[in-house]
Amino acid sequence: MVYPPSELRFGREARRLIPASLPRLRCFDPVEFHGTECASHLRMLARLKPNASNQLCFLRLASSKEEIMQEWEVRIRQKIPSTHDQSSMTLRDDLPEFLDQLSKALNPDQSGLAESTVCEISRIHGIETAKNSKFTPDEVIQEYTTLQDVLLDVFERDGELGKKERNIVLVTMATAMKEAVSEFVSIVTAREQELADRLARASDAGRIALWEWDARTGETWRSEYHHEFYGFKNKSLTWTFSDLFACIHPDDLRMVKQEVEKVKAGKVKSYHAEYRVIWPDGSEHWLLGKGQVRLGADKSLKYVAGTVSEITERKEADAALERSVHRLEEEKQLREQFVNTLSHDLRNPLAAAKAAAQLIARHPEQSARITDLAMRVANAVNRADKMIQDLLDANRIRAGKKMVLDYSNCDLVGIARSVLDELISIHGDRFVLKAETDIFGYWSADDLKRVFENLLTNAIKYGDPHSEITLKIEGRTKLVCISVHNWGNPIPQSEIPHLFDPFSRSASAEKSLRKGSWGLGLTLVRGVVEAHRGTIEVKSSANGGTSFILSLPY
Incomplete structure (x- = not known):
C-alpha cells in the first residue's frame, strides 16, 4: 500500500536529520561519523593517558551539575514549545544519571565504565520521548546539542578545554544523540506503520x-x-x-x-x-x-x-422508504376518507330505522309484543349509532386531531349518577359512588358520559364479578380527580403503555369470552380527557386492584 505523505513524513524527516545534525557538534574532529565508529572512538579516548585537565573537567562537572541542568532546562523551554507544559522533574528525566556517566567518562579512574551506560541511558530516553506524540526527531536532537553547548560553556568558563577533554564531551554527546534518535525514530516509524496498516485494513474492509x-x-x-x-x-x-x-x-x-x-x-x-x-x-x-x-x-x-x-444502496433504500411512507400516507388518507364516508352513509339509514321503530312503538293499535320488538330495534340502532360515532372519533384521534366538544355548564356528579343508574338496572347494585357534593364546571356532558360508560363497562367485563366497582369524584383546587377502581386480575405492566392505542386489546381482553369490542373504548376515553386538557393514568397490581385516574381542569 502507498501511504499518504502525512503518514510517514515523520520517519523520513528523522532519518534525514540524524546525519544533518552532526556538524552542529562544534569543534568535533573531522572524522566520518557513524554509531559504531562513535562507540569505538569513545573507547579509544577513554584509553588515552589521563592528565590534570581530565581531573579538572571532572571536578567542574561534579560541582556544576545542578547549574548545568537548570541552564539546559531554560534553553530547552525556549527552543521546544512542547516542553512548556512539562514539569522540571519530567523534563529532566534521566539527565542527572546521564551527567553522572559523563562525569565518569571524564574521571581518569572510571572512564572505561561509562560507555555502555551512556548508550543505554540514551536508548531509554529515546523510547520514553517517543511516547510523547508532540515530540519530533529534530527536538530530540536539540535536547542533546543544547546540553552539549551548556556543558562546553560551563567547562570553558575558567579556561579553554584541552583537546582530549573536548573530544570526550563531543563524542559522548554524539553517541548519546545517535542512540536516542535512532531508538526514537525506530519506535515512531513502527508505530506509524502499524497505524497505517490498521487504517489500510479498515478502509479495505x-x-x-x-x-x-x-x-x-x-x-x-x-x-x-x-x-x-x-x-x-x-x-x-x-x-x-x-x-x-x-x-x-x-x-x-x-x-x-x-x-x-x-x-x-x-x-x-x-x-x-x-x-x-x-x-x-x-x-x-x-x-x-x-x-x-x-x-x-x-x-x-x-x-x-x-x-x-x-452510499448508492443507502440512497436507494432511503428513496424506497420515502416512497413507502408517501404511499402509506396516501393509503391512510384514503382509509380515513372511506371510514368517514361509510360511517356517514350508514348513519342515514340507521336514523330512518330508529324513527320508524319509535313510530311503531307509539302507535295506539299495536300489541305489547310489537311495541317491545320496536323498542329492541330502536335500542339496537342506538348501539350501532354509538359504535359508528366511536369509530369516527377514533379515526379523528388517529389522525392526530383533537375531538370537537360541545361545552356547557354541567354537573359532573349528576352525569355519573345517570350512568350508574343505567348500569345498576342491568348488572345489579355492585357500584359505589363516592362524591361529597355536586361538582359543576364547563365540560362536554355527552362525552364525559361516554368516558364513564367505557371505564365502568370495562370494570364490569374484566374485573372480579363478585367485588364492588368504585367511582370516586373529588373536587380539588382547579382540578377534579376522577377514579374508577375494580378488583380482579391486574393488567400486566408491559401492556399498560399500549392500552390507549386504537384497536388495542389487552391479553385478558383477548382471552375473555366477551366479544364484540373494537378496542376503541380507552382510545376515546383518552381523546375526551385530552380534549378537556386533562390527564389520565393507570395503576394496576394484584394487591391494589386496577384504577383509572383522570384529572380534569374546571
Missing part, C-alpha cells in the same frame, strides 16, 4: 478510500480503490479537482464546487458532501465525501485529508 490534498503543492494522494469509486479500472498518475468535477452529476456539481471553495478559502474546518457521479459506462452512483482541514503554524491551509465511500 469498509470499502472506504482515503485521500489527501496538499494545499501548498496542489498534489493529491489517493489510497487503493479510490479510482474504482469513480468507475475507472486503472489508477491514474494524477488526480485534480478538475478530474473530480468531470465525474460529478451536473445537478450536484454546483454544490460540490461550493464546498470545495469553502475549504480552499479556509472558511470551514471540515468537508462533507453527498453527490452523484457518472461512471464511464453511464451508470449513476452516490458517493459520500468527508474531509478534515489542517492548518499550519501561520493559520494558512496546509492540507485536507479525508475519505470517500459509496
Whole structure:
C-alpha cells in the first residue's frame, strides 16, 4: 500500500536529520561519523593517558551539575514549545544519571565504565520521548546539542578545554544523540506503520478510500480503490479537482464546487458532501465525501485529508422508504376518507330505522309484543349509532386531531349518577359512588358520559364479578380527580403503555369470552380527557386492584 505523505513524513524527516545534525557538534574532529565508529572512538579516548585537565573537567562537572541542568532546562523551554507544559522533574528525566556517566567518562579512574551506560541511558530516553506524540526527531536532537553547548560553556568558563577533554564531551554527546534518535525514530516509524496498516485494513474492509490534498503543492494522494469509486479500472498518475468535477452529476456539481471553495478559502474546518457521479459506462452512483482541514503554524491551509465511500444502496433504500411512507400516507388518507364516508352513509339509514321503530312503538293499535320488538330495534340502532360515532372519533384521534366538544355548564356528579343508574338496572347494585357534593364546571356532558360508560363497562367485563366497582369524584383546587377502581386480575405492566392505542386489546381482553369490542373504548376515553386538557393514568397490581385516574381542569 502507498501511504499518504502525512503518514510517514515523520520517519523520513528523522532519518534525514540524524546525519544533518552532526556538524552542529562544534569543534568535533573531522572524522566520518557513524554509531559504531562513535562507540569505538569513545573507547579509544577513554584509553588515552589521563592528565590534570581530565581531573579538572571532572571536578567542574561534579560541582556544576545542578547549574548545568537548570541552564539546559531554560534553553530547552525556549527552543521546544512542547516542553512548556512539562514539569522540571519530567523534563529532566534521566539527565542527572546521564551527567553522572559523563562525569565518569571524564574521571581518569572510571572512564572505561561509562560507555555502555551512556548508550543505554540514551536508548531509554529515546523510547520514553517517543511516547510523547508532540515530540519530533529534530527536538530530540536539540535536547542533546543544547546540553552539549551548556556543558562546553560551563567547562570553558575558567579556561579553554584541552583537546582530549573536548573530544570526550563531543563524542559522548554524539553517541548519546545517535542512540536516542535512532531508538526514537525506530519506535515512531513502527508505530506509524502499524497505524497505517490498521487504517489500510479498515478502509479495505469498509470499502472506504482515503485521500489527501496538499494545499501548498496542489498534489493529491489517493489510497487503493479510490479510482474504482469513480468507475475507472486503472489508477491514474494524477488526480485534480478538475478530474473530480468531470465525474460529478451536473445537478450536484454546483454544490460540490461550493464546498470545495469553502475549504480552499479556509472558511470551514471540515468537508462533507453527498453527490452523484457518472461512471464511464453511464451508470449513476452516490458517493459520500468527508474531509478534515489542517492548518499550519501561520493559520494558512496546509492540507485536507479525508475519505470517500459509496452510499448508492443507502440512497436507494432511503428513496424506497420515502416512497413507502408517501404511499402509506396516501393509503391512510384514503382509509380515513372511506371510514368517514361509510360511517356517514350508514348513519342515514340507521336514523330512518330508529324513527320508524319509535313510530311503531307509539302507535295506539299495536300489541305489547310489537311495541317491545320496536323498542329492541330502536335500542339496537342506538348501539350501532354509538359504535359508528366511536369509530369516527377514533379515526379523528388517529389522525392526530383533537375531538370537537360541545361545552356547557354541567354537573359532573349528576352525569355519573345517570350512568350508574343505567348500569345498576342491568348488572345489579355492585357500584359505589363516592362524591361529597355536586361538582359543576364547563365540560362536554355527552362525552364525559361516554368516558364513564367505557371505564365502568370495562370494570364490569374484566374485573372480579363478585367485588364492588368504585367511582370516586373529588373536587380539588382547579382540578377534579376522577377514579374508577375494580378488583380482579391486574393488567400486566408491559401492556399498560399500549392500552390507549386504537384497536388495542389487552391479553385478558383477548382471552375473555366477551366479544364484540373494537378496542376503541380507552382510545376515546383518552381523546375526551385530552380534549378537556386533562390527564389520565393507570395503576394496576394484584394487591391494589386496577384504577383509572383522570384529572380534569374546571
